[in-house]
Amino acid sequence: MQKNDFTEFSEMLDAIWSLKGPVPTASQKAMFFRVLAEYPLNEVRAGLDAHVKDPIRGKFLPMPADVIAQIKGIVSEDGRPGAEEAWAMAVRARDEAVTIVWTAEMSEAMGVCQPLVQAGDDVGARMAFKEAYTRLVAQARESRIPPEWVVSLGHDAAGRDSVLLPHVQAGRLSADVLSVPQIGLGQVLALPAPADATPKNLALRAQALQRLAELRDEIAAQHDIGFSNDAERERLQALKAEAQRRVDEYAKEAA
Known part of the structure; x- marks a missing residue:
């Protein structure tokens, strides 16, 4: 922290200490600031916030060592493996x-x-x-x-x-x-059937895909002509729900 950070740091410390009682004295703030001066203000703020949220340490007023421990804990969670x-x-x-x-x-x-x-x-x-x-x-x-x-x-x-x-x-x-782009659901449905697929399974798959296409066309047509009444709107919502249910079923099977 820099000297011009002292005012903001002091306000943060006052806010936390006021949760428990009197705010720290000027000399206590100066000591706090001197000990934590090597850390940037944003890290000190994060350390103070983490202390307040800590279910164990947060029951007590923070000491400089508490703030440093919280800062080091935050810094260590940077994604580097052990x-x-x-x-x-x-x-x-x-x-x-x-x-x-x-x-x-x-x-x-x-x-x-x-x-x-x-x-x-x-x-x-x-x-x-x-x-x-x-x-x-x-x-x-x-x-x-x-x-x-x-x-x-x-x-x-x-x-x-x-x-x-x-x-x-x-x-x-x-x-x-990646050398092979990740494919979406539409591409999964368009993939060729596995080698061990049975004629019955292939027929069911073709029927399901045809029905999905019909539902899509019906929904598109409704968008083109608009809604004549509430019944039509409800029917469209039901069609959308049915189409989504079918798509979700195939997504689970593809996974």
């Missing part, structure tokens, strides 16, 4: 055919332990990786550097999307990295 999970993800880089997704800290830590990996010392490599990774993550968090997820493509092109898709779904990567 050391064990990071090792499990990074160790797959030994196979050049495999596609992996990792952070800069994971990549650098893997470089540190690479000589041990090449020597076949998996235990030593894991320990060296975890030590380096923990240190690098702590430094990045201290500098408030957000995690950056990058892709290292392996030689096996067929297996890439199965690795990338979970990271796309988690919001770590853009869908642009």
Whole structure:
């Protein structure tokens, strides 16, 4: 925080302390500000808010140590995996055919332990990786550097999307990295039948698709001619509900 943040900081502290009793004195505020000065005002605000919401600590007035603990807890929830999970993800880089997704800290830590990996010392490599990774993550968090997820493509092109898709779904990567675009329900319904489909199933599927098309056309026609009365409006709503029910059924089957 900067000196010009003191007034806003003081108001925040007064607001919290007033929940329990008298506001802090000028000297108490000055001490608070001095201890927390290394943190940006927005992080201090978030730390104070988190303290108030804490079901255990929030029962008591916040001390500087409480605010610092809350700030560190917030910063640590940045999406970076723990050391064990990071090792499990990074160790797959030994196979050049495999596609992996990792952070800069994971990549650098893997470089540190690479000589041990090449020597076949998996235990030593894991320990060296975890030590380096923990240190690098702590430094990045201290500098408030957000995690950056990058892709290292392996030689096996067929297996890439199965690795990338979970990271796309988690919001770590853009869908642009996928070689096969994700398809919607309409495309699922248009896919060819599986090899073990029976004639009866194919006939039922064709009938259902035809009925869905008829419902769609009826709804479109109603939009074109407008509503003549409440009965027509209710009929259209019923048609919409029926169409949605059919679509939902096929969505479940496709899943």
